[in-house]
Amino acid sequence: MKADLCSKVSKISFYVTMAVSLLIIGLFFTVGFGNTETINNNDMRAPQFTDALIYWIYALTALAIALVLVFGIMSFVKNFMENPLGAVKGLFGVLGLVVLLVIAYFCASGDQIIVNGKPLSDSDGNPIGASAYILTDVVIYVQYALFAICALATLFGLTNYSRPVKK
Numbered sequence: 001m002k003a004d005l006c007s008k009v010s011k012i013s014f015y016v017t018m019a020v021s022l023l024i025i026g027l028f029f030t031v032g033f034g035n036t037e038t039i040n041n042n043d044m045r046a047p048q049f050t051d052a053l054i055y056w057i058y059a060l061t062a063l064a065i066a067l068v069l070v071f072g073i074m075s076f077v078k079n080f081m082e083n084p085l086g087a088v089k090g091l092f093g094v095l096g097l098v099v100l101l102v103i104a105y106f107c108a109s110g111d112q113i114i115v116n117g118k119p120l121s122d123s124d125g126n127p128i129g130a131s132a133y134i135l136t137d138v139v140i141y142v143q144y145a146l147f148a149i150c151a152l153a154t155l156f157g158l159t160n161y162s163r164p165v166k167k
Helices: 001-029 048-082 084-090 091-106 130-160
Strands: 038-039 041-045
Touching: 001 048, 048 084, 048 091, 048 130, 084 091, 091 130
Parallel strands: none
Antiparallel strands: 038 041
């Protein structure tokens, strides 16, 4: 019964996430461009749903990080009573994520981005702060690293590597 509920919740969340992702990507590529702004006698336009796409990517990244942390800690607490050493080994995934976030933070730059002679600014014309640049860099670096890890894991899985069975 519990496995059925978990399977149903997993399928529903997968379909909802895919539907929202496809909707936002579809809107991004099909709706068109937003307001035109003239900078240094050049007309600059951006797709209308750029912000929605970026916020959705941030939300998915935050959700993935939160789920890894929550389920890693839950697994640790559950397994600690039965097998303390195995529970500690299970925390390596959470520890790896924390290390990845720290490395990405130290690699991130808070330098302003200058576009056409002007620093990037928000919709009110205020310059974007260094913390926004650092957050953006951290998210991008983490996504690059997670993509590389997933690609390597997929290649490793495709090699049909298996440990010999001891008799």
